[in-house]
Amino acid sequence: MGRVKRPGTAARQGTAAGGAAARAARGAQRADATVAARGAGGRAAGGWAAVGRCQLLSLAGFAVTAVGGLVVCTLLLLPVGVGFPLLPPAAAALRRLSDRYRSWTARWTGTRISPPEPLAVDGSGSRRRRAAAVLGDEGFWHDLRWAWLEPWAGGVLVAVPLALIEYGAFGALVQPFIWRLVGDGNWYAFIPVESTATMLAAAVLGLVFVAAGLRLAPRVLDLHARWSRRTLAAPHSTELVRRIEHLADTRADALDTQAAELRRIERDLHDGAQARLVALGMTLDKATRLLDTDPQTARELLLVVRSTSERALQDLRDLVHGIHPPVLADRGLGDAVRSLALDSFLDVDVEVRLPGRLPAPVESAAYFAVGELLANAAKHSGAREVRIRLAHADTVLRVTVTDDGGGGADPSRGSGLYGVRRRLSTFDGSLTLHSPQGGPTTVTLEIPCASSLPKTSSSSATG
The missing domain is CATH 1.10.287 (Helix Hairpins)
Incomplete structure (x- = not known):
């Protein structure tokens, strides 16, 4: 790992002193992803927030069961003709519900689920044609399969932490007041509650159950996201x-x-x-x-x-x-980005966490993308400092560029960011922009690749 802090204007005129290094904030992922990586929202959700989401999923399971049952009823009514006008709106309701689950999964855990193609349920054509279009849609059958599996698999999964918390709350908050009234045969889990000591033991065990449910809830959300991805993802075709x-x-x-x-x-x-x-x-x-x-x-x-x-x-x-810059060919992406930092008139802080050399086309694409982002920061953002972080993990090169400018960047208003996105799309890469008015602006680049060559870029700080 190496870091370089580019000298400021005063340092360039007189000294080579570098400034303090700072880590770039990771952008909120992800416009499109890659991507089944955990998002910042998924990591931040813990404890009672995760419990609330599990409760919402458990309640939504009733809606899934109802809509799934409605769709099955309309399918059964097709032979008598009544189901033809009912099938398209029922299928549309099922798609809206499955899309809601996809949205929840992406917001809560960062797991992106690719939706199927939109249903052909517009008002054109006869009732039979519209019903036939729904029946011929592979995504419709995927949604219907999910609607019947979700209450049994996903619903049971999210019920585990809820049951632990509710049972624990009963032991900690209810047992201390009712154990004298119940009399003999009052058990809490494996503890016979028949004295003050056993009542206290039951209360402590209840608190343990509550803590276990709180700790388990975020992991259950992750497992539910994996389950949803398997059942809700677009068909293979x-x-x-x-x-x-x-x-x-x-x-x-x-x-x-x-x-x-x-x-x-x-x-x-x-x-x-x-x-x-x-x-x-x-x-x-x-x-x-x-x-x-x-x-x-x-x-x-x-x-x-x-x-x-x-x-x-x-x-x-x-x-x-x-x-193709010689420093990129000779020293690798890390030192090439450091050279860009030294050539910029902004104060640029670079942090490199690369295990070795990357494929040459990937290094070239990332180098020119960083160069374009530095040029944008210098010309349009009014920034004074820029932080660049390069890291490689899970076969993905991730580059984060953050500036302290005025924000408000929009790829649709210029060709720079759009050109970077086009360059990365050749490698199945992605660009995520987070630029609120007032700043700061964070651009996250992700390129799938493998680190294959020995490390040659310098790891020492240079100025």
Whole structure:
């Protein structure tokens, strides 16, 4: 792990002193994910909040049972014709309920569940056609299967912490007042409550049950999220279609990006190095003709040739740096981002937690994405400090860039963030933006990849 704090303006003018390092806050995930990672909301939910959510799920199970039963009744009424007008609205109600569960799962645990394709329940066509469209929808049958399994599996699961808390509350709050009235045969769990000592033991055991329920509730929510993902995710055929469409779109984007990059390289060569080399050749020709008749002028022209050749060489170096920076190829992503931090006029704090080298295309995409985000922060946000964190875990490269600017960033109002998102989509990556008015702005980049090469980037702090 290495950190670098870029010197501020005063330090660049006089000293190389670095500032204090700070960790970037992880953005609230996730616009699209990857992703079945735990979200910040899921980690924050604990104790009584998780218990309340379990209670909500247990009550919602009755609605799931009712709507599922309604759908089955409409299916049974299809042979007599009564079910045709009832099936589309019943299926729509079931889809709204399953979408609600998907939303709860994403908000509470960060587990994203891909929804099936929308139901064809619009008002066009006859009743039989609309009912036939519902029956031919694979997502409808997925929802119906979930509606019959959820009360038995998911409902029983969320009832466990609720039962522990309710039974524990009975032992801690009720037993101390009723044990004298009940008489013989009063048991609490395995404790016969027949004296003050056993009553106190029952109260303590009740508190243990309550604590166990509180501790178990967040884990039960996670298990319920996994269960919901298995039963509520879009059918496999739908996922394949979406995957094919995504690959076609990203392939087209990659081809467009490559063509644009080639045009940029051609333009830079034509307007930069090529023009200077042509001028250099013409100046050399003129100097050669004057070498015998006017040596002083020829010497001055040769000095111009040397200056022109240096500028042409610098143009070529800049062009190569724009294609693939040498520091990125030689030292890896961590040191390449540090070089970006040193080139920026903002105070940039970099924290690197990379186990080794990543695939070259991934490093290149992440490098240019960070460069674009730093440029946006410098030009549009009014920020003074930027914090960058690079980490790799669970085969995902995660880059978090946070600035202290005014916020209000919107990908739809400019091409910078949209271009970064397009670049990452080629790798099945994602960009998540959290930029409230007044700031701060946090951009989280996630790229699935594996760390395969030995670590070569420096781990020492540099200024």
